[in-house]
Structures are given as C-alpha cells and as structure tokens.
Amino acid sequence: MTSSSPKTDPRLLTLISAIAETPAARISGQVLTTFHGRAGKQLLTDGFLAAVGEETAVTSMADHDDEPVTLSPSPDGRTFGYFSSNAGWVVPATKERAVYGLQFGPLFAKLLEGLDCPQAARPIELIPHILWEVGAARVPGRAARVPVWISRRLADPSTWQALLEQVRRRPAPGLRVILSLTPDERIPQSFVHGHEIVAIQSVTDFDHGIRIDPDILAARLANGRLDDSPVTMTADGGSITVRGKTYTFTGTKQRAIIRHLYEAWCSGDPQCLTAEVFEAAGSGDQVRSLGKAFKGRSDWREFIKEEGGQCWISL
Known part of the structure; x- marks a missing residue:
C-alpha cells in the first residue's frame, strides 16, 4: 500500500507569480534565501529557477542595515564582498550573490501536464519573455481542443496593450x-x-505538485470570470449572466x-442602432426586429430593450 504524496504548499505558486511579475522575471539570491528559503529551494530543485547572474550589491546583514552595499573585490582579488564596521571584511555566500530567473519551459510543462498541450515544453514566444503560445489543450466537456496562450505582467499597462494588439492581429478561432x-x-x-483570461x-x-486541473478549468470556462x-x-459568447x-x-x-450589445x-455607451447590430451579426435584410432574431424565445426581453430604432442592455 502506497501513501499519497503530500499536498503542495500554494505559496510555491504565489512566489512564482511574484517573480513573474517583475520586469525580468528574476529574484536575488539574498531575497530568496532570507525570505523564501523552503519555497526557493523547491523551485531550484524542480528546475523552475536557475542562476542567471550575480548581484553587484547586497544588503548588509552584519550591520543590521536595510541599505544596500556595493560589492568590491577583496584585497587579494579572489572574492567579492564589503567592509563592515562591526564584522570587518564580509564575503556574502555564493547563493546570496546569485540572481535567479524563472525557467519557463520546465514551468509550463509542469503546469500543463494534465491538459496535453503539444508545445508546453517548447513554447512559442509571441511577445518576447511576456506571452507564449503553448498549443491546444484538451478540456473536459469540449469536443474540440482549445488554443492556449500563457502570459505574465498583465497588470502592467504597456503589457496589457501589447496583449490586446496580439489579440487584434491574431483573433481567436472561437x-x-x-x-x-x-x-x-x-x-x-x-x-x-473570444478570450477567457484565467x-x-x-x-x-x-495535490500533484503544481498543475492546472482540467476540471476546474472547464468549470471556469463554463461559468466565466x-x-x-x-x-x-x-x-465564447455562448451565455450572458445578468443580475445573477x-x-x-x-x-x-x-x-x-448579444456579444455586440455586451x-x-x-x-x-450601451445604446446601439438596431440596424447596425443586425449588420454586424450578418443577419441580412430579412431580420428587422429583435423579436424575429430571437424567434421562439422571449427571455431576451428581460435584459434587452428595443425602441426607436435602437436597442441596448438594460438593467
């Protein structure tokens, strides 16, 4: 009888997210060691973090000072460190001087292992170091695969605008x-x-390291944000929720x-010319009223108003 694997601490993904939100997706070894010892060690072990350089300054731990100090060569030229009035010449540990960067290939492969995305381990950069295409996922309840992108730094206004430009240039196929x-x-x-941002x-x-749960994702796509x-x-424009x-x-x-009105x-500016709505929907000249467009059902009247050649979502 085998025991189940221990549940992964969600703070591991919180740390990954925090690093991913930095401009270069990097974290200093001193911060990683001082504040994220266990999680940092796990990320290094899993290959999600790797050393990509060294710091030229660190925070002085000997003087209990929050101000950074610049690292200088030692008198013999063999090491880098700083002089402390309390401790003399201090050489920070190698792991504290290191700068670590997120390794997106291994990270994406782990996150997507339950979705069968063919490009997960070899993502295609759409916006350098910001947006990747990882193939199409198998999502429960959907007959066709769903195209997937992965992004970071969406809270940054310039990144958000760059994403919208990519969407404009490459519209979603459904x-x-x-x-x-x-x-x-x-x-x-x-x-x-055409996009669900999750x-x-x-x-x-x-329960399985850090991986996206296909069933949770399917529920999210069905219910929206x-x-x-x-x-x-x-x-996908399949359903709209109004006042619950x-x-x-x-x-x-x-x-x-519905999408046009939404x-x-x-x-x-919710009011639209009804004729323009029909034209955008490709309804042709045969449809001249919403009643005819929604023939066979009347529930649309609960949240859509039509009057004087205009229509709009009304609360």
Whole structure:
C-alpha cells in the first residue's frame, strides 16, 4: 500500500507569480534565501529557477542595515564582498550573490501536464519573455481542443496593450484561453472578445505538485470570470449572466447580437442602432426586429430593450 504524496504548499505558486511579475522575471539570491528559503529551494530543485547572474550589491546583514552595499573585490582579488564596521571584511555566500530567473519551459510543462498541450515544453514566444503560445489543450466537456496562450505582467499597462494588439492581429478561432501568471485580482477587467483570461493560481491542483486541473478549468470556462459586474459573458459568447441569471444562446447570429450589445454595454455607451447590430451579426435584410432574431424565445426581453430604432442592455 502506497501513501499519497503530500499536498503542495500554494505559496510555491504565489512566489512564482511574484517573480513573474517583475520586469525580468528574476529574484536575488539574498531575497530568496532570507525570505523564501523552503519555497526557493523547491523551485531550484524542480528546475523552475536557475542562476542567471550575480548581484553587484547586497544588503548588509552584519550591520543590521536595510541599505544596500556595493560589492568590491577583496584585497587579494579572489572574492567579492564589503567592509563592515562591526564584522570587518564580509564575503556574502555564493547563493546570496546569485540572481535567479524563472525557467519557463520546465514551468509550463509542469503546469500543463494534465491538459496535453503539444508545445508546453517548447513554447512559442509571441511577445518576447511576456506571452507564449503553448498549443491546444484538451478540456473536459469540449469536443474540440482549445488554443492556449500563457502570459505574465498583465497588470502592467504597456503589457496589457501589447496583449490586446496580439489579440487584434491574431483573433481567436472561437475561444482561446489565456493562462495568466498575474493573479485574478490584478488582471484588468476589460472584456476581450473570444478570450477567457484565467489566473493560473485559480485553476491549479496542488495535490500533484503544481498543475492546472482540467476540471476546474472547464468549470471556469463554463461559468466565466466571477466579479462584481452585474453583466458578464463567457468568452465564447455562448451565455450572458445578468443580475445573477444566466441566459444561454446557441444560434450563431443570436450570439453575435448579444456579444455586440455586451461590448457596447462594457464601453459605457450601451445604446446601439438596431440596424447596425443586425449588420454586424450578418443577419441580412430579412431580420428587422429583435423579436424575429430571437424567434421562439422571449427571455431576451428581460435584459434587452428595443425602441426607436435602437436597442441596448438594460438593467
């Protein structure tokens, strides 16, 4: 009889996320050793962190001072250190002088091992050191594979704009998942058509190291992102939730109409010319009213108003 493996501390992924949010995805050896000893050691053992250089300054531990001190060559030229009035010549340990960087290949391979993404270990950079394409994942409940990108630093305005530009240049083929090392609460609230942006921490199974749980991800895609907005929509446009009630639409043109109205609502200018909505949805000249577009159901009237040649989501 074998015992089950111990549950992984979620703080391991919290540390990974914190490092990933830095501009170069790096952490100093002194910070890693002083504040993240156990987690840092685990990341090094797993190959998710590796030494990429050395610091030229450290915090003086001998003088109990928070000010950094510059490292200088020793008199014999063999080591680097600093002079302390309390301890004399101090040589920081090698691990404290080192600078460690995240190793995205091994990290992505582990995170995605339950999703069968073919490019997980050899991700393609779409934005250097910021956004990667890792292939298409198998997600429970979905007949087709779902394309997946992985991102970091989405809380940074310039990074967010760069992501939106990539989305504009490479539209999603129905639905694309963007797995983010940025925590949910720091991801911008903007709606990105055809994309579900999911914080990796929110869909991780810590019973198997750190790996994304396919079932949790499937539930997230089905229910969309939870926030305080009274109106939310799933990334594929299949359902919209208004004041806690979810409405599901299967028709392509109906989804296009709902999506158009939702995007207008998000923009702060919800009223749309009905004719323009139909044109954007590709409904043709045969459809001249929402009643005809949604023939066979009336629940859309609970949150959509149509009047004077205009229509809009109304709360």
